[in-house]
Amino acid sequence: MCGIVGYIGWQEASPLLLKGLKRLEYRGYDSAGIALLNGSTLTVMKQKGSVSGLEKDTLVLRASMQGATAGIGHTRWATHGEPSDRNAHPHLNAAGDIAIIHNGIIENYSALKQELVSEGYQFLSATDSEVLVHLIDWIWKQDPLLDLESATRSALRHVEGAYGLCVVSSREPDKIVVARKGSPLVIGIGLGEFFIASDAAPIVEHTKKVVYLADGELAVVRRGGYCVKSIENIEQQKTVTELDFTLEKIEKGGFEHFMLKEIFEQPEVVHDVMRGRVRLDEGWLRLGGIADYLDRLKQAKRIVICACGTSWHAALLGEYLIEEFARIPVEVDYASEFRYRNPLVGVEDVVIVISQSGETADTLAALRTAKEKGAMVMGICNVVGSTIARETVCGMYTHAGPEIGVASTKAFTAQVAMLYMLALSLSKGRTMSDSEITLHLRELSEIPEKVARILELDSQIKLIAERFKDAKNFLYLGRGFNFPVALEGALKLKEISYIHAEGYPAAEMKHGPIALIDEDMPVIILATRDNTYAKILSNIEEVRSRKGRVIAIASEGDTEVSRLTEEVIYIPQASGPITPLLTVVPLQLLAYHIATLRGCNVDRPRNLAKSVTVE
Structure with missing residues (x-):
């Protein structure tokens, strides 16, 4: 959701801010704006629509912006108030000398707004965020001896909710005040210049040295340095982190879309997940991030996995894998529901939280609930230094590299591979011998080459997409380990093509969904050769008898499936x-091609955000 950028240094700020906002477009947004400080002059430009549109307008006023070497920028994803010029950030106070940008939600904004209206403040937008700039202004007026930092700190003590916040003022043009509670912020450290962003994508081309703010921290960033304090005004010692990806990783690299690039990166991703963790020649598997806690994990009475969206589908596979390999009971919870149902977890349980960004608001809430109840909490995420990485007892990075496409692809693959290795680690000394584990690891090591072979079918899959792109509904069916994949396949299609799609366990088809099947209903069936193969063939027959159009994903060499289906995609x-x-x-690939053939923006589908940092 929403993107934040900020800059203070020696370079002209507006081109840096606009370029940074473009790096954040993948997060999803509906309006954009910037605020520039040039001495005692504070200039704000904002509008509904794209960063490119904003960039064209700034060119008209380029002369007035020259010389501004500090500023903040924002891409907004509407929560309170429809997408419009007025609701776009930054927001100004009445005097026009304080500007703020804000990610998150102010839960008590209505009460704060009423108090400010009673003090004579007028609101120009329908957002909750505008409350913040007027609150800072009011506090500063009560005590003119305060500075911007103190006024902001005092204002935030009145705020309930989540925020990633940047504040600037022409009264103090040499600083940017930033604060974080629930919505990520990172400070990039350059040579005589500093960069601020809601994630590292806008920063990496300028510097790899960054500091991540923790919840409840406020920082003052100047050209000469930065200082991080708690909301209680206690100075905090921060560790400088080195970013582990390059600018090339966030470029399209010749692909038409980021999503397609990330699908094609999956052979490399699986290899990177294994790198340094698996040595087949020596027959070992070592997960360094949990090595000191492995015995505790093995002794867990129960494992609970919490996640959202695609990560929840990976979590379901984690349940299947851990129970299959290690024989430890596992439950999977929607993180968004976990804390609201007073979950029964305690000191004998392990809770695993999974998130690509490491900043998913619901998953963080589940993490904190589990910790409060005494459970050991482990994390699986992709972003080094993220909140989940910092707040869990132990965990593992997936090392999938930055994922720009909103619809997750390579992150899912990395999470599943990570859970596969975790399940094998938990099985060691419990249910499997070293030789059995090595056999499974050998098969995992073959996955990159097998995925590469599937990617060679891209043109065939595009032809199938052309045949089915106008369908109104899709049904996805799978059994056993392929049931969560059916859910994930349906999610990918609905996310980026806007076609209604549902995933089901194949055996559940007779318990309702079969009523929907007719000659206009494509049914995708995962029909690989495993212990449920005969049952899946029966499901195919049931769909055919009702004139459903069957697309099968089948194992190479399976001629029986091809006789029963309209289309077959063979995998190794x-x-x-x-x-x-x-x-x-x-x-x-099927979802991608259907969406592009329908003219959809696959990298930034409507109404969706890459990192969901508010409830």
Whole structure:
């Protein structure tokens, strides 16, 4: 959701801010704006629409912006108030000498707004964020001896909710005040210049040295340095982190869309997940991030996995894998529901939270609830230094590299591969011998090459997409390890093509969904050769008898399936537990091609945000 950029240094600020906002477009937004400080002059430009549109307007006023070497910028994803010029950020106070940009939600904004209106303040937008700039202004007026930092700190003590906040003022043009509670912020450290952003994408081309703010921290950033304090005004010692990805990783690299690039990166991603963790020649598996806690994990009475969206589908596979390999009971919870149902977890339980960004608001709330109840909490995420990485007892990075496309693809694959290795680690000394574990690891090591072979079917899958792009509904069916893949395939299609799609366990088809099947209903069936193969063939027959149009994902060499279906996409042979790393790939490509053929923006689908940092 929403993107933040900021700059203070020696370079002209407006081109840097606009370029930074473009780097954040993948997060999803509906309006954009910038505020520039040039001595005692504070200039704000904002509008509904794209960053490119904003950039064209700034060119008209370029002369007035020259010399401004500090500023802040924002892309907004509407929560309170429709997308419009007035609701776009930055927001100004009445005097026009304080500007703020804000990610998150102010839960008590209505009460604060009423108090400010009673003090004579007028509101120009329908946003909750505008409350903040007027509140800072009011506090500063009560005590003119305060500075911007103190007025902001005092204002935030009155705020309930989540925020990632940047504040500037022409009264103090040499600083940017930033604060964080629930919405990520990172400070990039350059040579005589500093960069601020809601994630590292706008920063990496300028510097790899960054500091991540924690919840409840406020920083003052000047050209000469920065200082981080708690909301209680206690100075905090921060660790400088080195970013682990390059600018090339966030460029399209010749692909038409980021999503397609990320689908094609999956062979490399699986290899990177294993790098340094698996040595087949020596027959070992070592997950360094949990090595000191492995015995505690193995002794867990129960494991609970919390996640949202695509990560929740990976979590379901984690349940299947851990129970299959290690025989430890596992439950999977929607993180968004976990804390609201007073969950029964305690000191004997382990809670695993999964998030690509490491900043998902609902997943962070589940993490904190589990910790409060005494459970050991472990994290799986992709972003080094993210909040989940900092707040969990132990965990593992997926090392998938930055994922720009809103619809997750390579992050899912990395999470599943990570859970596969976790399940094997938990099985060691419990249920599996070293030789059995090595066999499974050997099969995992073959996945990159097998995924590469599936990617060679891209043109065939595009032809199938052309035949089915005008369908109104899709049904996805799978059994066993392929059931979560059916859910994920349906999610990918609905996310980026806006076609209604549902995933089901194939056996559940007779318990309702079969009523929907007719000659206009494409049914995608995951029909790989495993212990449910005969049952899946029966499901195909049931769909055919009702004139449903069957597209099958099948194992190479299976001629029986081809006689029963309209289309078949063949994937390499693999054992059941590892099959999802293969079956998901053609479903990603099919969704991608259907969406592009329908003219949809696959990298930034409507109404969706990449990182959901508010409830």
